[in-house]
Amino acid sequence: MARTSLIVSSQRVLYSLLSLLLLSLVPTQSAPEAALITQIPGFNGTLPSKHYSGYVTIDESHGRNLFYYFIESERKPSEDPVVLWLNGGPGCSSFDGFVYEHGPFNFEAAKTEGGLPQLHLNPYSWSKVSSILYLDSPAGVGFSYSKNKSDYITGDLKTASDSHTFLLKWFELYPEFLSNPFFISGESYAGVYVPTLASEVVKGIDAAVQPKLNFKGYLVGNGVTDEDMDGNALVPFAHGMGLISDDLFEEITEECNGNYYKPNSDTCENKLAKVDQAINGLNIYDILEPCYHGTDSLKISTVTSNLPPSFRKLGETERPLAVRKRMFGRAWPLRAPVRDGLVPTWPQLMNSESVPCTDDEVATSWLNNAALRKAIHAEDDSVIPSWELCTDNIRFYHDAGSMIKYHKNLTSRGYRALIYSGDHDMLVPFTGSEAWTRSVGYKVVDEWRPWTSNGQIAGYTQGYENNLTFSNHKAGHTVPEYKPQEALDMYSRFLAGQPQ
Ligand SMILES: *[C@@H]1O[C@H](CO)[C@@H](O)[C@H](O)[C@H]1NC(C)=O
Ligand SMILES: *[C@@H]1O[C@H](CO)[C@@H](O)[C@H](O)[C@H]1NC(C)=O
Ligand SMILES: *[C@@H]1O[C@H](CO)[C@@H](O)[C@H](O)[C@H]1NC(C)=O
């Protein structure tokens, strides 16, 4: 016995010595200096907090590398939440959110040809109240890439698993943020990315995967969720918004039996064609806003026949420095909600040659500037010839089915969820998000009511048990782009665990 305990205790001594040795070998646990951004072409001021960016290799043998841009909170980075942001597409870079929605800068288009845009601080940046991590995902999108092109055939499940690997490796690089509350957020097709990734994160926590992520909840804006719910949302939206007549609505209700997107008879199909006619000329991203461009030059490839000509147009925004006249690449055709199987990316839907105007100019010129690429540690044009807001590099398959089962799982496990909608978006209409959140079947704990921002009604909200909240905004598809101040209020309240 004595011998055994001697061995045990000498082993203990050995372990302690070993760990002391290891501790002294490990450098100070802090963010990698090489990723620190020291200057940003286009911006002359002082950054209010630290910015980091670079690649995380998630698969060594393939050379698969995901690009991130991380902004420390401008308030209290040691305590404020860390939030991951994902744009959708599939195929769209999360620099969309960075440049046009809630990033640290407002961009003023260059006055000279080929010049850099001028950057000003954005008073409504989400970095005011949180640290925020913009991730280009999956590989092949934005600045993320793989040396093995077979990686560009992908789908929901692989994307979620890759993003989870990214997160584990990222937190190993930035261990000082492991104890901060962690949230996942995104918009549009990220309505699929967010819950599938959250589910991977939770499975990892359950399996004691290290490092342990302090995951608390998630936000989804105008998010793709469920084929039936999203597919059936358009007709009630068009009726409620005054885009189709009471008569047509009654006829459709009768002919189509409540199935508004998979017509089950010719009469139903004919009625739905009338809806298409009625809404064709509208700006799909915000029905209140005008369309800027002529429709005659848009040629739609054979993937769809129902794409309305207004599809690629965007109206005005209240951002102080509005730079984008059109929005491009986050969508799929009306009445063809995301179904299982191949989801065409925007460039795959459209004949790019036939698109007359350059688009998303500010982001495209800034992110393709060699000095900027160098400053943010992105690969140069020998590896990524051109940064595109939305790419057709990838072939993307929807293979995770409906998101409702994910939302049920996550919220019943105590993870908080905010499902928000710009209520003038016709692409993923609020009617679908409102209906599916209700269909989960949770008890209402905060009955439908207006919520306010800056002393005005900003939208309406309904709170359910298990911290599931639905909230709408008087805005288009990308809420923070149209309503930056209100969106920051919504975001801050949610992160703080307060009601809308
Ligand atoms: C930044 O500095 C450059 C060079 O001094 C100048 O041309 C530019 O106008 C400045 N931009 C801003 C936003 O002040
Ligand atoms: C790329 O990855 C696939 C799948 O893992 C593999 O079969 C193939 O050999 C790889 N190609 C190269 C050039 O490494
Ligand atoms: C939901 O949770 C159950 C039980 O933990 C699990 O078996 C199932 O795979 C989960 N489903 C999803 C979609 O996460």
Ligand SMILES: *[C@@H]1O[C@H](CO)[C@@H](O)[C@H](O)[C@H]1NC(C)=O
């Ligand atoms: C809802 O969220 C709050 C704030 O994080 C938390 O205290 C509470 O336990 C959560 N409720 C449920 C039912 O998960």
